[in-house]
Amino acid sequence: MQYQKEEVRARILESALDEFEKYGFAQANMRRIAKGARVSTGNLYRYFKSKDEVFDEIVQSGYMNVSALMLESYRLSENSRCNNVELIARRIIGSIMSVYSGYGRQLLIIADKSKGSKHENFLEILSDMVFKRIKEQMSYEMKDADDILLRLISSGFVEGLFMILRSIKQPERVEELVSRMLVYYFDDIENRLSKI
Numbered sequence: 001m002q003y004q005k006e007e008v009r010a011r012i013l014e015s016a017l018d019e020f021e022k023y024g025f026a027q028a029n030m031r032r033i034a035k036g037a038r039v040s041t042g043n044l045y046r047y048f049k050s051k052d053e054v055f056d057e058i059v060q061s062g063y064m065n066v067s068a069l070m071l072e073s074y075r076l077s078e079n080s081r082c083n084n085v086e087l088i089a090r091r092i093i094g095s096i097m098s099v100y101s102g103y104g105r106q107l108l109i110i111a112d113k114s115k116g117s118k119h120e121n122f123l124e125i126l127s128d129m130v131f132k133r134i135k136e137q138m139s140y141e142m143k144d145a146d147d148i149l150l151r152l153i154s155s156g157f158v159e160g161l162f163m164i165l166r167s168i169k170q171p172e173r174v175e176e177l178v179s180r181m182l183v184y185y186f187d188d189i190e191n192r193l194s195k196i
Helices: 002-027 030-037 041-047 051-079 085-112 122-141 147-167 171-186 189-194
Strands: none
Touching (some): 002 030, 002 041, 002 085, 030 051, 051 085, 051 122, 085 147, 122 147, 122 189
8 A cells, every 4th residue: 555655645745746847847737746646635634734835845856966965075175275266166067067957857957947946046055166166266366256246257157057958858968068167167267266
């Protein structure tokens, strides 16, 4: 009997993933999720109390993994006394790409389709995490690093990454474009910013 409950739960989550991917959180509908999972709407509510709860279940793994890997990237840089902003950016990208390889659909849903949910500010939070990490590093290199400029760089970096992830499906091409983007944003950034 437990096996059957797990199977029904898995069908609900798969249907919800499709629903949120297609309609986004705000326009998603529990009846369509139930229909896609081949369960009654009443039965769906035995597994999940609300659309918010289903959405959290769908995106939580990707969200938590990005946060954990960003923290791990920070610890690695701190422990190795890394003082290269480009290397730090590569570690951040590595962390996000690691999550994307396992939770790509969920990551794009939380980035693009979470309006109206408690996760709707995911990209801003991620940009802020990148900003803080780069700002911390830049404060070692440049005492006068301008916060506005660093926020612009961090935001553009995160938006650029997600633009690539939304648009390109071939892993080799994603890797190539992300590498080129890293060079664009972070190659010799300390010298470029100090000349301004």
